[in-house]
Amino acid sequence: MIKIADKSGFCFGVKRAISLAEKTANLHKKVYTLGPVIHNPQEVERLNDKGIKTLKDPKSVKDGIIILRTHGIPLQLHNELEKKKSIEIIDATCPFVKRAQDIVKELSGKDDAIIIVGEKVHPEVAALVSYGSGKCIVVENIKKAQKLKVKGSLSIVSQTTQTPENFDSIVKCLKKRYKIKVFNTICKATFDRQKSAEKLAKTVDMMIVIGGKNSGNTTRLAQICSTRTKTYHIETADDLKKAWFKSSNSIGLTAGASTPYWIIKQVRGRIEEICSDGKKILKKAKSKEKK
Secondary structure, eight states: OEEEOSSOSOOHHHHHHHHHHHHHHHHOSOEEEESOSSSOHHHHHHHHHTTEEEESOGGGOSSEEEEEOTTOOOHHHHHHHHTOTTEEEEEOOOHHHHHHHHHHHHHTTSSSEEEEESOTTSHHHHHHHHTTTTOEEEEOSHHHHHHOOOSSOEEEEEOTTOOHHHHHHHHHHHHTTSOEEEEOOOOHHHHHHHHHHHHHHTTSSEEEEESOTTOHHHHHHHHHHHTTSEEEEESSGGGOOGGGGTTOSOEEEEEOTTOOHHHHHHHHHHHHHHHHHHHHHHHHHHHHHHO
16 A cells, blocks of 8 residues: 655745746746756756756856756855846745745844754755854754854744754753744745654555655655654655565655655656565465465
8 A cells, every 4th residue: 555645745935946947948048057956856857858957156157047946045146146247047946945044134133143953064054144144053953052152142043944843952952041032934845744744654664755865855754754664765766676565565655845746656656566566476476385
C-alpha cells in the first residue's frame, strides 16, 4: 500500500517562480536565473532545456533577463543588478522570504541585535543577513543559542523553512537570558508539509522523501520522518533500491516544496513496479514449496 502525504510537492512560492520562468522563456531568448531558481536539480535541468540558463556570476552577462531565485539574493547584489540598464530583473523571490527580508531590514534601524534562526550557508539566510546592516547573528541550533554572548536585547527572525521545534527551542533558550522580540517567519506551507509528513510517517512501515539533496526543507522532512519510521531521502526514481521494500507492507511518500509532481509520479510508479515484482517472486517461491 502506497500513501502520499496530503501536503507535498510544490508550494505557492515555487509554483510562482516556475511559472514566471516559463512565461519569460516563451517571450525572450536570453533568460537566466541567478543561482538555481529552486533547489531541485532535475527541475532546474528541465528549465535549462527550455533555454533558461543558471548563472553563478551575473558579471558574465551583458544583456538579457535575470530571474532572481525563490530564496532571494543579497541586497548589495540586487542593487548592483538594478544599475545595469541592459539587464531586466524579474524577482521570483518567494513572498514569504520577501516578508522576512522586509522585517530584517526594518529591524536593522533599531538597537536590538538581530538573531536569524537558520543554516548559515543557505542562500536564503545569506540574503537575510545582507538586509541587517551588520547586526545579524545566525543561530543554527540550541547549542549555538546556549553559547551566544551579546549585549542588549534581541529580535529573533527565522529562515522560512525551519522546523517550529528548532525555532521554539532557541527562542525559549534565549528568553531566559535576554529581553526578546519574536518574529515567526516560518512559512505556513513548510509547516503544513512537516506536520503532514510526520502524521503519515506514524502510520507506515517506511517513508520515501523526494527532493533535492540541496533542499533544506526536504532534508528537514527526512529528519522528521526518520524519528517516526524507516526513512529514505531520494531525488529520483533511479535512487530507489529493491531491497528497501522486502519487509514493508505500507509505504508513505512525501516531497519537498521544490519537488515537481512529475518526479513524485515517477517515484510512485517505480515503487509500484518493485512491489509488484516482489509479489510475483514470492508467489513463485510458494508455488515451488508446494511442489
